[in-house]
Amino acid sequence: MKKTRILLLMTLILTLAAFGTGCGSRESKPQEQPDIENTQDLSLTVGIMPAVDSAPLLLAEEMGFFDGLGLSVELQLFNNPQDRQSALQTGSIDGAITDLIAVATNVDSGFDIKATTMTNGVFPVLSKEGAGEKKDIKVGMMEVSVTNFLIDEWLSGQYNIEKVFINDIPARLAAIGSGQLDMGLFPEPLASMGELNGLTKNVYQPESGFCPDVIVFSGKALTEKEEAIRLFHQAYDQAVEAINQDSALARDILMAKIPNLNPDIKDNILLPEYTKASLPDDAYIEKIIRWTAETMKKELVVTPADLAERKFTQS
16 A cells, blocks of 8 residues: 555656646747848849949949848840830849839839939930031930930930931941931940941030939839848949949940940940939939920829839938
């Protein structure tokens, strides 16, 4: 009897000990929390054009500024703005270099994109010999585009302009060379290719001090990849600093990364003053919206706030 009581007591003690250990394990073991920072997608695919405002992005890739910030960036070069636009709309790329005219028309039509910074483009006007002395001229450009906007801004007070809409840049160059057009507007460094072929390169400065070119990101990317986009602008600023210390970096990277450029144009490429990430003021964006509405002959139901996301810049 005594042995039975002892066995029962020992069994009870062991049972309580086991039960206590189990509860203690459940209470003391903290629930693992996901590492939010490490789960963020720090990859971006960005479309660029064969133009001087792509230089900071190309250099950031070449010099490892993206990698140094833990950011994976794929730059896709587009020669045709329609292909770039299609890639944006289908989600093949997260962002792209484009212009505020395109942003205004896209946002008005319901496509969710916003500009996050200006870029620094250069758009010389190429002309054939003697064209500048005429009063009535034919000028080649794209219709609802930065080329049309800048031609109005720069030449409308000097000439009677007949606008000829030719989207394809080589065809536009050929039309000037053959005498079908008097002038046309082209981005650098492609403008220097035209100069090499005997055309005159005329340079004008934006009236408001702003270039209409911008980098945009889709609404999806802005929501899901905010940290990646913040780091992207940080790397962009690092590249601008490097170029401003040595402009040869921009020339070298453009010649290396843009295909089919004649090496003879290298020293003739007009480089802009590269500026860190910033956006134009609302008055300038309003000007773009008004011009675009007049050109399209329709009201655009958009505001500057609809077109620009300022959280990644100081302006």
